[in-house]
Amino acid sequence: METTATILHADLDAFYASVEQMLNPSLRGQPIAVGGGVVLAASYEAKAFGVHGAMPGWRARELCPDLIFVDGHFSEYQRLGDAAIAVLNDFTPQVERISIDEAFADVAGCTHLFGSPAEIAATVRKRVRTELGLPISVGVARTKHLAKIASQVAKPDGLVVVDPATELEFLHALPVELMWGVGPVARARLAAIGVQTIGQLANTPGYSIERLLGRAASEKFAALAWNRDPREIATHRRAHSAGAQSALGRKPAQPRVFIPALRHLADRVASRLRAKSRVARTVTVRVRFADLHSVTRSVTLDAPTSATVILAEIAEELVRAALRDHPKERTISLLAVSTSQLAQAHDMQLDLPLGLADEGRRPGARRGIARFRADRAIDRIRDRFGWEAVGYGSVAMGLSRSVPDAFRELAEKEL
């Protein structure tokens, strides 16, 4: 067994809100929320009132009357997130970025240059603070899972190093919900059999966890609870799916509503695929109804595509099918289009759409080429003049833009 703790997990604290407080000193020490209609991020001062991300703005104001709403500086988030990751990369190339504000690093290969993992972690924190003006918490442990838990325990603005000699004492005293993969449902089910700490979970027979949470979860949790996390740092990860969604408020479930919305979503997804020369074989739509329960419909194509019109037509067919199956639902509150089974587009053949099975709808190769060229033309115009220059504008369709496009882009993973 490896006896040294060389995995770092670094996590910027309340990232977006901290950036706003860094940029505007008058916001420091104040409860602030980035966003308006919906809270995208809350400062620690706001979190103390129970304000959190994804919360409707009115609810946040209710909880915290003095809450200050600020517009996001999204390009700054990207720049500063990248800069924080770059600090880790100054120590080792063994860096795995998880999101805009979070990454793992394995410093096993660079301790002879920079000192112990704990010293490296302290230096990272100091540099991010002095060079970027941002608080960052770091956990250091023998495995990724434990390093991540350590950084959560360290928050806000702290450092926790877990000594391998006492790691199980540390881990087993913590509540189960700190474990990766334990959310509200698993937590409640475990609580029902009296399991509240990771130690109790570790000492519960596997078959009773399996009965409760399924086989994969049972095996995973057993490994994590004994700190046997086999995952290694993966420096290059590609997304296995790409999608887009839009909350609609409350809209009638009618073609005049969902056709333009799907066109816009398909446009966003297909553009992203084409920008990375990717094609998708499986198309999935999600329709959420007024009561917030949702259904999905999907289809796997014979040949993959990245053509906007093809994606839009397939999405439309799938939504029609979903609505046919739920004739009593008259109102929709969200539409989503997602693509998966992604592959590299080696040549134009792969971009030729073959679509759904019925021959009547299947476009011939000639039309396929025309669509391919139309997409390419739009892509080029956008490269020069910006995304809004051409295409299916959301403004023209009356789509409520509760979330800026710049915020969406921050969450996109590398395709």
Place this chain on the structure above:
DNA sequence: TCTGGGGTCCTAGGACCC
């Protein structure tokens, strides 16, 4: 009052093949 948007992974049943 009304509840975001980007993803990953797992389960279970059915189709289909060997």
Place this chain on the structure above:
DNA sequence: TCTGGGGTCCTAGGACCC
């Protein structure tokens, strides 16, 4: 005529994470 088991793919739903 009926019976079998394993493997893979597809689809729908759901939990979870940032």
